[in-house]
Amino acid sequence: MIEINGITKVYEGIRAVDDVSLKIGSGEIVTVVGTSGSGKTTLLRMINRLVEPTSGTILIDGRDNRDLPGHELRRAIGYAIQGYGLFPHRTVAQNIATVPKLLGWDKKRIESRVDELLALFHLEPSQFRARMPHELSGGQQQRIGVARALAAEPAVLLMDEPFGALDPIIRGKAQEDLIEIQRRFATTIVLVTHGMDEAIRLGHRIAVMDKGKLLQFAAPAELIAHPATAFVADLAGRADRAFRLLSLSPVVDLLEPGEASGEPIGAQASLKDALSEALWSGRAALPVLRDGAIVGRVTREKLMARAGQPQ
Amino acid sequence: MSAGFDLQATTRRGAGLDRLGVLLAAIVAAGLALQPFCLFRANRIVAAKPVGLLSALPPLESQIVLGLIVVASVLLLLRTPSPLRLSVSVLTLVLLAFAIGRAGVYLTPSSNTYARVAPGGGFWFAAFAFAIALADAAVRLRMPPLGRLALLALIGGALWLFLWSGACDALSILREYANRADVFWREARVHLFLAAGSLAAAAVVGIPLGILCVRVRPLRAALLNSLNILQTIPSMALFGLLIAPLAWIGAHVPGASAIGIAGIGIAPAFVALFAYSLLPMVSNTVAGLESVPVQARDAARGMGMTARQRFMEIELPLAFPVILTGIRIVLVQNLGLAVLAGLIGGGGFGTFVFQGISQTATDLVLLGALPTVALAFAAAIVLDAAVEMTRPMTSASARKSKSLFERHDE
Numbered sequence: 051m052i053e054i055n056g057i058t059k060v061y062e063g064i065r066a067v068d069d070v071s072l073k074i075g076s077g078e079i080v081t082v083v084g085t086s087g088s089g090k091t092t093l094l095r096m097i098n099r100l101v102e103p104t105s106g107t108i109l110i111d112g113r114d115n116r117d118l119p120g121h122e123l124r125r126a127i128g129y130a131i132q133g134y135g136l137f138p139h140r141t142v143a144q145n146i147a148t149v150p151k152l153l154g155w156d157k158k159r160i161e162s163r164v165d166e167l168l169a170l171f172h173l174e175p176s177q178f179r180a181r182m183p184h185e186l187s188g189g190q191q192q193r194i195g196v197a198r199a200l201a202a203e204p205a206v207l208l209m210d211e212p213f214g215a216l217d218p219i220i221r222g223k224a225q226e227d228l229i230e231i232q233r234r235f236a237t238t239i240v241l242v243t244h245g246m247d248e249a250i251r252l253g254h255r256i257a258v259m260d261k262g263k264l265l266q267f268a269a270p271a272e273l274i275a276h277p278a279t280a281f282v283a284d285l286a287g288r289a290d291r292a293f294r295l296l297s298l299s300p301v302v303d304l305l306e307p308g309e310a311s312g313e314p315i316g317a318q319a320s321l322k323d324a325l326s327e328a329l330w331s332g333r334a335a336l337p338v339l340r341d342g343a344i345v346g347r348v349t350r351e352k353l354m355a356r357a358g359q360p361q
Numbered sequence: 362m363s364a365g366f367d368l369q370a371t372t373r374r375g376a377g378l379d380r381l382g383v384l385l386a387a388i389v390a391a392g393l394a395l396q397p398f399c400l401f402r403a404n405r406i407v408a409a410k411p412v413g414l415l416s417a418l419p420p421l422e423s424q425i426v427l428g429l430i431v432v433a434s435v436l437l438l439l440r441t442p443s444p445l446r447l448s449v450s451v452l453t454l455v456l457l458a459f460a461i462g463r464a465g466v467y468l469t470p471s472s473n474t475y476a477r478v479a480p481g482g483g484f485w486f487a488a489f490a491f492a493i494a495l496a497d498a499a500v501r502l503r504m505p506p507l508g509r510l511a512l513l514a515l516i517g518g519a520l521w522l523f524l525w526s527g528a529c530d531a532l533s534i535l536r537e538y539a540n541r542a543d544v545f546w547r548e549a550r551v552h553l554f555l556a557a558g559s560l561a562a563a564a565v566v567g568i569p570l571g572i573l574c575v576r577v578r579p580l581r582a583a584l585l586n587s588l589n590i591l592q593t594i595p596s597m598a599l600f601g602l603l604i605a606p607l608a609w610i611g612a613h614v615p616g617a618s619a620i621g622i623a624g625i626g627i628a629p630a631f632v633a634l635f636a637y638s639l640l641p642m643v644s645n646t647v648a649g650l651e652s653v654p655v656q657a658r659d660a661a662r663g664m665g666m667t668a669r670q671r672f673m674e675i676e677l678p679l680a681f682p683v684i685l686t687g688i689r690i691v692l693v694q695n696l697g698l699a700v701l702a703g704l705i706g707g708g709g710f711g712t713f714v715f716q717g718i719s720q721t722a723t724d725l726v727l728l729g730a731l732p733t734v735a736l737a738f739a740a741a742i743v744l745d746a747a748v749e750m751t752r753p754m755t756s757a758s759a760r761k762s763k764s765l766f767e768r769h770d771e
Contacts, residue, residue, distance in 0.1 A: 100663055125665030135660025139678050149664050198664070208663075 051076050052097065052206065052238065057106035059092050066092045068262035069106070074255075076111075076205070077236040079229075081253030083243055083285065089262040090242045094208050097240065098127045110206065125152055128207035128237070132214040134195035136183040142168075142194055143179040149202040167197040171227065189220040196228070200237070209241040213248065225251055246285055250274075250294060258282050271298050275360040292357040296322035301338055301348050304356060310335035310347035317345065325353040377440040381497055385490040386434040392486025393430070399464050399484060402533070404475040405722060411481060417464040426460045429453070430487065437494050443501040450495035451516070457488055458523055465531030477533035479724055506746035513742050533724040534731070541713075541728075549732065551627070552709035555702055556695035556736075559631050563638030563691060568684065570639075571646020581647065588640040596633060596698060600705050603629040630707030634698055638691040645687025649680030682752040689744035696737040700729065 052074040059067040067089040074080045082090040095101040097108055099120045108115045115123055136145050143164045150160045165175040171193040183191060192212065199207055212228075213221045229252065232239055243249050249256045250270045257267045258281075266278035274295050277283035287294060301324050302317040312333055315324050317340035328336055328350040335349045397411030415423045433453040437446060465478040480488075499512060529535050538545055574581040594602070608624030610617050622628045653676050661671045703711020710729040717725030 098663065100659075121665045121667045123665070124663060129660070129663035131656060131659060131663065133654075133656040135654070135656035135658075135663075137657050137661070137675060137679075138654070148666075152665055152670070195660075198660075 051109075051111055052240070053109040054093075054097075055107045055109070057093070057096055057108060058104050059089070059096060059101060060104045065262045067096070067103075070259075070262075070264045071106075072257060072264060072267050074238060074240060076238055077232075079232055079239045079241065079252055079254050080257060081241045081243055081249035081255075082257045082259060083246055083249040084259035086244065087261075088259040090257075090259045091210055093259065094210055094240060094242050097206075098124045098129060098208055100124070125149055125202065126204055126206075128199035128202075128204040130196050130199040130207070130209045130212045132211035134191045136191055136194060136198075138183050140183075141179065142173075142181050142183070142186070145183065145194060146198045146201050148198055153202055155202075163201060167201060170231065171197050188216060189224065192216060192220075192224055193227070196231075200231070200235075203235070204237070206238045206240070209239065211243055212241065214243075221248075228252065246287060246294075250298065258285060271295060271360070274298075293322050293325075295360075296320065296325060296353070296357050299356075302340070304348050304352050305338055305346045306349070306352070308335070308347045308349075310337040312336065314339035314344055315348070316340070321348075321353055321356060324348050325350065325357065328353060378438060379440045381494075382437040382439065385494055386438040388490040389430065389434045389487050392483045392490070393427070396482030396486060399461060399468070399481045400479045401468055402477040402479070405477055405533075405724075406720065409479070412464070412468065414460075414483060418460065418467055422460075422463065426456065429456055433491070443498050446494060447498035447502065450491045450498060453491045454488065454495065455519070455523075457484060457491070459528060461532065462529035465529060465533075469531050477536065477724065478531060479533040506749045509742055510746050513739060517739065534727050537713075537722070537724045537728045545713075545728070548708055548710055548712050548729075551702075551707075552696075552699050552711075552733070552736075555627070555630055555634060555699040555707065555709055556692065559634035559638055560688065560691050560695055562631075562635050563642045564688065566635075567639050567642025567687075568646050571643045571684075572650065574643065574647050575650045585640075585644060585647070588643060591636055592640045596637070596701050597704075599633045599636065600629050600701070603632055607632065625705045625707075627702070627707045629705060630699070630702035630709075634695050634702075637698060638695060641687045641690045641694070642684075645690070646680065646684050649683030649687075650676055652683055653679045682748050685744065685748045685751060689741065689748060692740045692744060693737050696733060696740060700733055703729070 054070060054072050054074075057067060057070050058065060070089075070093060072080075082093060084090045092101055096103050097110075097115065099115060110127075118126075137148075143161075146164045146167055147160045150163060155163070164179065168175040168178055173190065173193060178186075178190075183194070186194065192215070196209075196212065199209075213224050216224060225248065228239075231237070239252075241252060243252075250273075253270060255267060255269050256273050258265045258273070258278075260281050266273060266282050268276075268278075273282065274286050274291050277286055283291075297320045299321050300318050301315055301321060304321065304324075305317065310333065312331060313327075314337040315327055317338050324336060328334070333350070335347045337344045338346050338348055393414055398414035398417045399412050400409035401412050402409050414427055417423065418426060430453065433449050433456075436449050441449075461480050461484055468478045469476050499509065502508075504512065523529070524535070530539070570584065574584055604624040607622055607628050611623040611628070612618070614622075657675060657679070658671070661675045666674065699709045700711035700714055702709045703713070703715045710733045713729030714726050717723065717727075717729065
């Protein structure tokens, strides 16, 4: 659990982060979204004290983050950044082993942890251990960057635009991997991004920042349905907010008994995909497929009703 | 590689002439046709009598040598594979060395200790052309650093063996050497001490100064600008400027004159070389540290490395190839500049150069100049290889992709 209480950072008279308070639960993914200069990165960097706040406190699991020297605090918190920051003169294995080595793990434990992480990120250990960073593709470098951040099994992982440099297809895959890994280890993740799509896709809750202030901190559906300010509404996208809302829930939410014809849709597909398919094929209802069997249908009427502003 | 080359050679438009080869063959032809192969002097300082290649050796030998040189030039002229060009260049250089050695013996009347035979323009032109061809072939082969070091060792070893065998002992430059063997090696040690010692001192002072410049911004502009100004002082003027203060130190500081500090001699030479070395050391240290990727620095800090760990494990290793490039620049520069120490009684190979100039004895000048050039050349090759080996980005695969890229616009 991370408790941020009235944190403020002033740079040369400018309030980069202005009296921000929020509580992040254990095992939660919180995305911080805002335009550049909104203070989102500064907020993130104050959690592991890469930036010291001007005023306010941050508690991690009830302990003030200033109780430990900065470098010891940072060894206990995962950190992944845009551009990955891999050390170009060190092999993949040495890069991943950075924090375990700083913590003085023995060699055997480090080696087995490195191999475990490589396998977790779908990189064959025997093939990748000895490679140098410049011999990797962008997607592979990104995975090594996250593997390195997770190496010492931190309870908290801070990520600053970790997928910013990836092309859309690789980015989608990397986001899926992150969701899967977070489920597995129940890591608390704070992820900074400038893209609302990414914030909605990954965040259990979203913190929207502008000019150093926290405008709204809410679950994606709440944010889209009831934006706190015009700025949040703009960021959430007025034009396609109906579809954004639909994209948050799976088809199974609107499953009803009954018949429908044509190509079935998966129960875990999003409502947005279902509506799109219904409109495209001109059907009033789609059969729903789960575990290889048709289990019912979803109707266009209900999909459209669900896309309206919640009361 | 060779398959690719053949393909290229056959698809290239026009006759299969190598552009550099044309120039080199022209130099060889001009040298042999218009310049004497060697120079004969009845004694050390009288005017030289030029001797062409065909009269410098016994008739049959001279024709064979000429024929081989012509064949070698034609091979360079045509578009031939790089390994062939490399071997042709090496073999021709060996042939030229033997020929000039033989000419010395052939032209010197027996029991005449005054007559001198020196290589002439023709020899130097040809040697220069084939040395360039050798370097060019080595570059075209894209030899890995260890390969280049091996080639250097091979050439150095061959040269040493050749000189040691006595095949060239009749040549004037080696006669000058024979008269001064003890002095030669003493001056060689002084020369190396001046060049390498001032480099070491500059590294010990300059690298920490560079680190300081990166950390203390205001210092940076001030220090780099003053070193820049220092660099623009002509070396002769700097020697002059150093005479007064060093003479004063030698006279007034106890023990200073005992270790050789005086207005002239080795001390001002050492100080001047040290001063010229500082700018490259400091500026390369600054450039190296600034070339460390921002993200790598940020990641190192974000993962909990202490300032000392970040510096020793990330920043310094990543800056090292650039710092080593500075060391390379300084060493090659110092090996050349150290010749000027000869002017102010500082010793080194410059002693022979300036003695030779004052006596108009070209051979003596060469006795100082040739080892200097060879040393600077060898130092450049060794340190370039070291720089390449320490750079993480120039691993085998990076080099491969680079060469593929370059081959298109070759």
